[in-house]
Amino acid sequence: MERTSLQGSEAWIQGRLTALAFDCARETAVDGGSVTLVSTKGARIVCAATSGLATALEDSQTLLGEGPSVDALDGPGPVLVANLADPLADWPGKWPFFAAQADELDVRAVFAFPIRVQAVSVGTFGLYRQGARGLDDQQLSRARTAAEDIAELLVAPTVTEDPGQPTGVSRTRRVSVAWAAHVHQAAGIVMVQADVSVVEAMDLMRAAAFAEEIELRALAREVIERRRKWVKGAAR
């Protein structure tokens, strides 16, 4: 018998999130969609993405600390930019580094929707488009609905595997950080090598990735494979 993911299990949620992102990206005619969750301490975790493009743009916001998803998280509503290069808009000025990164990937329009459960900001739903076009009313409402569906999914009751449980329902929620797990492992390694705090270790990695114009994930990979080392007292 084919083994399917149990409703509410980590794999199931990940699958549903990815499916939601794919459906919405297709129906709103964009080139990438992504779900990024944000932890209590502010760690950004990309837990679903429809393409490398979407992952890259979410990651670059983690690296740069700016961008539509960063602003949408605690903002009053979605952040919608139909054309990052519009000289009349203040967006490129607002996110100079992110705008440059988007430009390199030929992305012209970016949209980010907060994912909220009651008053709690859980993360953001990002959509990226290579053409300089805004979302029409129908697409906008479709994307809003997707963000609401994601929020609902994240706090839906979990069905456990334990048939002995009379209810079969638990409320333990687990969402994978596997996508970026090695970035955090690398931060632990750099923390020991450079003898700094873990926050400083992450900053060192970010600064290096930014200076060398490589992805944080790629740099983390080098750290884990010990192809790149920090030494105590040196910047790198």
Next chain:
Amino acid sequence: MNAPSPDRDAQLARRFVALADTLVDEYDVVDLLDELVHAVVELLPVEHAGLLLRDEDGNPQLLASTSETSRILELYQLQSSEGGPCLECLQSGAPVLIDDLAANAQKWPEFARTAQALGFEAVHALPLRLRRDAIGALNLFGPRAHLSDADLQVGQSLADMATIGILQQRSARRAAVEAEQLKRALDTRVVIEQAKGVLSEFGSVGMDVAFEQLRRYARSRNSKLGEVADSVVRREISPEEITPAKDRH
């Protein structure tokens, strides 16, 4: 008396619309219940209505009442020692209808006497039903009166509406708690990965071995994995303590 009339139908419709209005986003359950008790005295042959709701420990609390007099409160408090129709309804989950306190309340003599002294001759209690349990009770006090089937239907519908409102608010609160837990769980996962990195670098071992060391250490001390990982990353526990000498390279 109080047979369904076009008048009452109109009142009923108006009251239900008002109740539905209080069920919009971010409503306050107190507003809903207040609206409800006032609707009940308008629609049924009763003078006073109060609503008991079980708190998180299961103890009944008076949440809404058409009158604030301390003597009415006494009626509820009395039931905590002697028992009473409202409590019985809460316990059984079934309506308790006493048309005439003078003739039919031998079970609760003190309660009956006090109610009568306040001018009430009849007491009715309708459950706020959740499956077979009652999460609360709608209590009606008034002149000697038999509630018709239509009256009971109206009263129970209002009670059911209150139940829906209360459950909705509870589930909203639960969802918010869930969301906070999710965000904290993400931090736990992040810190475990960071601690793996620390142990891996310290002991020159792979991530799998590092994780196994972390887990063994947490188990041996009956600590949570996330808490141990957090202590490692904050340097409150030295990696030497966790990494067995034989595992070091």
